[in-house]
Amino acid sequence: SISVEESQPVVSIPDTITRQDLTQTIFIVNVKYRRYEWKVHRRFDSFIDLHRQLRLDYGKGAIHRLPEFPFSRQHHKRNVNINDSLEDTRREQLETYLRDLLQHTDILARETLCKFFELSAVSFLPDGSRKGKEGWLLKRCGGRAYVQAKDLLPALGILRRWRRRWVVLRDDYLAYCKNPFSAELREVMLFDGQFQVSGGWSETGYTHGIAISNAYRTLVLQADNQADMDEWVMAIRQRYYSSQWHVPQRFESFAPARKDCPLTLYADGAGYFAAIADALESAKYEIFITDWWLSPELYLRRPPSAFDEDHSRLDKILARKAAAGVQIYIGLYKEIAMTVTTFSARAKKVLQKLNNNITVIRHPDHEPVGGVFLWSHHEKIVCVDQSVAFLGGLDMCFERYDTHEHRLVDNGDDPMWRGKDYANTRFAAISDMKDPFEDGLDRNKIPRQPWHDIACRVTGEAARDVGCHFIQRWNHEKREKARERHKGKHSLLHPKLNFKAKKASAPSTQRVIDQTPAAGLTTTSRAASAIKPSATGSSTTRHLGSVVNRVKKSVRNWIARGRPPIEKSEPVQAAEEELFTMQHPISKNEVRIPNPSAGNYNVQVLRSCAGWSMGLPLEASIYSAYLHLIEHAEHFIYI
Numbered sequence: 001s002i003s004v005e006e007s008q009p010v011v012s013i014p015d016t017i018t019r020q021d022l023t024q025t026i027f028i029v030n031v032k033y034r035r036y037e038w039k040v041h042r043r044f045d046s047f048i049d050l051h052r053q054l055r056l057d058y059g060k061g062a063i064h065r066l067p068e069f070p071f072s073r074q075h076h077k078r079n080v081n082i083n084d085s086l087e088d089t090r091r092e093q094l095e096t097y098l099r100d101l102l103q104h105t106d107i108l109a110r111e112t113l114c115k116f117f118e119l120s121a122v123s124f125l126p127d128g129s130r131k132g133k134e135g136w137l138l139k140r141c142g143g144r145a146y147v148q149a150k151d152l153l154p155a156l157g158i159l160r161r162w163r164r165r166w167v168v169l170r171d172d173y174l175a176y177c178k179n180p181f182s183a184e185l186r187e188v189m190l191f192d193g194q195f196q197v198s199g200g201w202s203e204t205g206y207t208h209g210i211a212i213s214n215a216y217r218t219l220v221l222q223a224d225n226q227a228d229m230d231e232w233v234m235a236i237r238q239r240y241y242s243s244q245w246h247v248p249q250r251f252e253s254f255a256p257a258r259k260d261c262p263l264t265l266y267a268d269g270a271g272y273f274a275a276i277a278d279a280l281e282s283a284k285y286e287i288f289i290t291d292w293w294l295s296p297e298l299y300l301r302r303p304p305s306a307f308d309e310d311h312s313r314l315d316k317i318l319a320r321k322a323a324a325g326v327q328i329y330i331g332l333y334k335e336i337a338m339t340v341t342t343f344s345a346r347a348k349k350v351l352q353k354l355n356n357n358i359t360v361i362r363h364p365d366h367e368p369v370g371g372v373f374l375w376s377h378h379e380k381i382v383c384v385d386q387s388v389a390f391l392g393g394l395d396m397c398f399e400r401y402d403t404h405e406h407r408l409v410d411n412g413d414d415p416m417w418r419g420k421d422y423a424n425t426r427f428a429a430i431s432d433m434k435d436p437f438e439d440g441l442d443r444n445k446i447p448r449q450p451w452h453d454i455a456c457r458v459t460g461e462a463a464r465d466v467g468c469h470f471i472q473r474w475n476h477e478k479r480e481k482a483r484e485r486h487k488g489k490h491s492l493l494h495p496k497l498n499f500k501a502k503k504a505s506a507p508s509t510q511r512v513i514d515q516t517p518a519a520g521l522t523t524t525s526r527a528a529s530a531i532k533p534s535a536t537g538s539s540t541t542r543h544l545g546s547v548v549n550r551v552k553k554s555v556r557n558w559i560a561r562g563r564p565p566i567e568k569s570e571p572v573q574a575a576e577e578e579l580f581t582m583q584h585p586i587s588k589n590e591v592r593i594p595n596p597s598a599g600n601y602n603v604q605v606l607r608s609c610a611g612w613s614m615g616l617p618l619e620a621s622i623y624s625a626y627l628h629l630i631e632h633a634e635h636f637i638y639i
Helices: 044-059 084-099 105-109 113-119 154-159 226-241 269-280 312-325 343-355 461-481 538-561 568-580 621-631
Strands: 010-018 025-033 036-042 134-140 160-168 173-177 188-189 196-199 209-213 218-222 258-267 286-291 328-335 359-364 381-384 388-392 453-457 512-514 590-592 598-605
Touching: 010 084, 010 113, 010 226, 010 286, 025 044, 036 044, 036 113, 044 113, 044 453, 134 226, 160 226, 173 621, 188 461, 196 226, 209 226, 226 590, 258 269, 258 461, 269 381, 286 461, 286 512, 312 328, 312 343, 312 359, 312 453, 328 343, 343 359, 343 453, 381 461, 388 461
Parallel strands: 286 328, 328 359
Antiparallel strands: 010 025, 025 036, 134 160, 134 218, 160 173, 173 188, 196 209, 209 218, 258 453, 258 598, 286 381, 381 388, 388 453, 512 590
């Protein structure tokens, strides 16, 4: 049931509107509950239906006290317009009636009132989203492949099954539940660049039909009447066009460019894994993880002897957070055993045994018919509460942890790499994980293989975009693999807005990709004005030429000596610094940030995905960004 223990709802009817055909007066009901405020539009006959249903409940003993309806039977005329004087009187009387109703907490648990006030168990999800329109609609079964009504025989509509569903509109998505008392979302349709909504016979094949589509699927709904259909279509369009998702994004990415995002860059796994451990410890609601290979027994903080195992080992941390109520969702690549071994089946079994709040899906399947053989999920993501995210080239698995020293030997009494984490795939790949802490190599004869890679940590809006990507992938895999199996175990996820941007720690690089002029964004560095060329460019060009000549001279001298200089003279050092500063104005692709400890950059999340991986049309925004940067390079290309 829906409780109002925290506060009582406050209602008012400040105004009315008249339909264009002048046949009905619509009462605007304002509702305020907790921190939420919303409006519902109701005709006079909606109040009559509400009272009639509540009288039936009162007769059954489900309601102990019911206020008198303010109008006698002769006033119960439906769907009629009224004059101004009667309108004000009726509005005040109906407002008093609703306030009397809402003084009784048990009435708010009635489906009739939920429908009237558009109230449900998911109305006040702690996701930071504004409450949107809600209500009953009929949902057409299927709808994954949509064909316009003009291409269908009308008789085919009879063959469709329809089911009543409670539909919920939020800031970034549309969803539905089985009923207003269920908190389980049966479908989540995220807003994206291909989102569309239309209504009516010409678009849906049904008089009061509503067709809603995005890049993933099409949903066909049906309202009770024309007024409800128009209201739903208008509400969805207003919410979509007030969002950021209807604007085409740079590089054709799913995510917009974000300004002033805290970001930290990491080289090698030591600092990166320690930062992940800190973030996991801070989780309050949910944790998202994807990996090509994941080892549950991985030590995130090292040396292992210096930390409590419960706060350093991945599986121990996840078990504690799950026991505290944090929901943990893990997506693993389901490998083809004959080509590569990442022990995903073992990882799933180990992790799901820890706690029921940990859910793991392996994807994709490799059946002879319809299986996926040519591609793999290669992303490595950790996202905590959709407010801080880690992504890059480092799986949370054995072999990946390393320091800047890249030690080859670790044969002391207190090893940094325990068991099979001491590995060298050039000699032999890990083939058995029955005992992960039993050595797989002779440490006295075979050196460990170093592992060098980079990754980053982002917070704020960019982290939420990473979470949105995970949600799209998870929901696709849930629909594809777990629709019938494990019902109730695999939940559909939805975006959240309640992130709090946190300061990033000092990044380990001084260069960051900036926004192109087309995106309408500029660097957040305070040095922007200092490095921007003058209007004429003449003095800047002359000075820059002098700098370049000095650098060229130093390079020629370096080559002539046949070896790099041990020390750089002050003029050469100054010349190189000036070159980097002067040749990268705001309008170019890269900016040198003189104070990297600030850690706030302009960031855009890019990805590579397709139908097999996420059920979406091909997106190659990473590839597009590569090409853009290569084509506009002026000095160096590092690959």
